[in-house]
Each structure stands twice: as structure tokens, then as C-alpha cells.
Amino acid sequence: DVVMTQSPLSLPVTLGQPASISCRSSQSLVYSDGNTYLTWFQQRPGQSPRRLIYKVSNRDSGVPDRFSGSGSGTDFTLKISRVEAEDVGVYYCMQGTRWPPTFGGGTKVEIK
Amino acid sequence: EVELVESGGGLVQPGGSLRLSCAASGFTFSNRWMSWVRQAPGKGLGWVANIKQDGSDNSYVDSVKGRFTISRDNAKNSLYLQMNSLRVEDTAVYYCATGGGLRGGEFEIWGQGTMVTVSS
Numbered sequence: 001d002v003v004m005t006q007s008p009l010s011l012p013v014t015l016g017q018p019a020s021i022s023c024r025s026s027q028s029l030v031y032s033d034g035n036t037y038l039t040w041f042q043q044r045p046g047q048s049p050r051r052l053i054y055k056v057s058n059r060d061s062g063v064p065d066r067f068s069g070s071g072s073g074t075d076f077t078l079k080i081s082r083v084e085a086e087d088v089g090v091y092y093c094m095q096g097t098r099w100p101p102t103f104g105g106g107t108k109v110e111i112k
Numbered sequence: 113e114v115e116l117v118e119s120g121g122g123l124v125q126p127g128g129s130l131r132l133s134c135a136a137s138g139f140t141f142s143n144r145w146m147s148w149v150r151q152a153p154g155k156g157l158g159w160v161a162n163i164k165q166d167g168s169d170n171s172y173v174d175s176v177k178g179r180f181t182i183s184r185d186n187a188k189n190s191l192y193l194q195m196n197s198l199r200v201e202d203t204a205v206y207y208c209a210t211g212g213g214l215r216g217g218e219f220e221i222w223g224q225g226t227m228v229t230v231s232s
Contacts, residue, residue, distance in 0.1 A: 031215060039218040041157070048207060048222040049149075049157060060220070092157055094218060100173055101213030103157045 002027050002095050006104035012112045019080040021107045023093035028073050030097070037096035040069055040078045043106075044089040052091075053078065085111060114138035114221055116208050121226030128198050128230070134191040134208030134223055142166075142186040145212030147219065148193050150204035158204075161193065162212040176202075198230045 003026040013019045029036045040053040051060050053069040056076060066081040080087055088111060093104040120132040132148070147162040161182040163170040170182050181194040191208050205225040211217030 033215075035215070037215050037218065041219070043157075048224055049219070050222070051218065051220055054218055054220075094157075094213075096214045096216075096218045099171070099214060101159045101218070103159070106156045 001100060002029070002098050002102050004093055004095055004102055004104035006091075006093060006107050008107060009105070010108045010110065012110050013080075013083045014112050015085065016082050019083050019087075019109060021078045021091055021093075021109075023071075023076045023078070023104050025074045025076075025095055027098065029076075029095050030073065036072065038069075038071065038076050039094045039096060040067075041092045041094065042087075042089055043092065044086075047089075049092065080109075083109070083111070116210070116221055116223035118206065118208055118223045118226040121206065121228045123229045123231065124198055125232050126198060126200055126230055129194070129196045130198065130228060132193040132195065132206055132208075132226055132228070134193075136189045136191065139210070139221075141184075141189040144210050145217045146184060146191045147209050147211060147213050147217075148182060148191075149207045149209055149213075149219065149222075150202075151207070151225075152201075152204045155204075159213050160206070162214075163191070164212070195228070198228075200230050202228060203230045204228060 007022045041049040043049045057069045090106040117135045148160040161172045163182045179197045183192045207225045208223045209219040210221040
């Protein structure tokens with residue numbers, strides 16, 4: 001199985017400041033069709049997960065543009081340009097290139 | 113409004129059975145692969161099983177193979193997970209989600225989840 005490793009585990013951030021979460025996969029996530037199926041989810045406290053970004057950098061409808069995804073191959077990053085209070089929660093990356101789909105362990109974003 | 117609503121969770125003894133349901137609305141259910149994803153208390157997310165649009169194909173994570181069965185009824189816009197021979201380690205919130213989890217079907221919509229507790 002593809003192992004997804006996120007860092008840091010915990011990310012204290014000052015409101016209005018940027019935040020960056022790293023996700024690394026144990027194998028390349030480039031599929032034979034040329035796409036890279038790396039997805040980011042946000043899970044706010046007490047809520048279900050919400051998909052933020054798919055195929056590395058495509059934001060879902062309604063997701064604020066302060067969220068951006070980047071990366072290639074085995075190294076990926078989720079950035080929040082200016083953290084707001086509503087961004088508190090756990091962020092997960094997930095690969096959908098190779099069976100079975102696998103998630104990273106999560107990064108907890110909290111306000112300093 | 114696009115919505116997934118799970119039900120059927122509860123407390124069950126080890127070795128027991130439970131059937132989860134997921135009611136879909138607001139989208140064409142029969143056009144979508146569907147999945148179950150679980151989250152143990154205080155832990156991360158883990159994909160459990162998926163099923164093709166017409167029910168003709170499905171797959172499972174190794175830890176539930178032979179014990180869990182995913183199914184669907186497109187006439188009722190419903191997804192199911194039959195869980196047999198339950199173990200303590202199956203304790204988790206179970207979410208249904210749109211998509212099979214692979215290559216374009218990465219869990220766009222999630223339900224609110226239903227809690228399954230396996231304990232004596």
C-alpha cells in the first residue's frame with residue numbers, strides 16, 4: 001500500500017499568518033493517464049471531513065482561495081495564505097492513484 | 113441540496129453483526145461509485161469499501177474482507193454496509209462518501225457519520 005506521511009503533526013498558527021502542511025507518498029502518485037490523484041480534506045472539530053482540493057491543486061466549489069495545493073510526484077503541500085479562526089481543524093491528504101486509497105495521518109491546525 | 117445520511121450504528125458485542133445504511137439525495141445516486149470510510153476515536157481516516165454504480169464491482173480493505181459486505185439499492189438511493197464478526201478494532205465512526213476513492217472519485221460528498229462501538 002502507498003504510505004502517506006504528513007508533517008507537522010501539529011501546527012500552531014497566528015491568525016492572519018500563513019500555514020503550510022507537507023504530505024509525502026511512498027510511491028509516485030502520477031497515474032498512466034498523466035494525472036496525479038492527490039486530495040486534501042479538512043475536518044473541523046466535531047464535523048465530517050470536507051474535500052478542499054483534488055488532483056493536487058484544484059479547489060472544490062466554495063473553498064476560499066486562501067487555500068492552495070501544489071506539488072508533484074511524491075511531495076505535496078497545502079498552503080493557507082492567511083489563517084482564519086474557521087480554519088482550525090485537522091487536515092488530511094489522500095492518494096487515489098493506487099489501490100487501495102490511503103490517507104495521511106493528519107495535521108492539526110490550531111490558533112496560537 | 114446534496115446530502116448523505118447514515119444510520120444503523122450502535123453498541124454491539126464482539127462477534128456480533130450490524131447493518132449500516134446511507135440515504136442519498138440531491139444528486140443522481142445511480143451515477144456514482146460510493147464508499148464507506150471509517151475513523152476510530154481520536155484517530156485518522158481509513159477507507160473501508162467501495163461499490164460500482166450498478167453494484168457489479170466492489171472492493172474492501174484487507175482487514176474487513178470476508179466480514180463486511182457493501183451493497184446498494186439504486187431504486188431507493190441507498191448504500192449499505194453489512195458488518196459481521198465484528199471486532200473491538202472495528203469501533204469507529206463510519207461515513208459514507210461519494211466516489212470509489214480512486215482516480216477521480218475521491219470522496220467529494222460525506223455524510224455526518226454513524227458511530228459503531230464493539231465492546232463486551
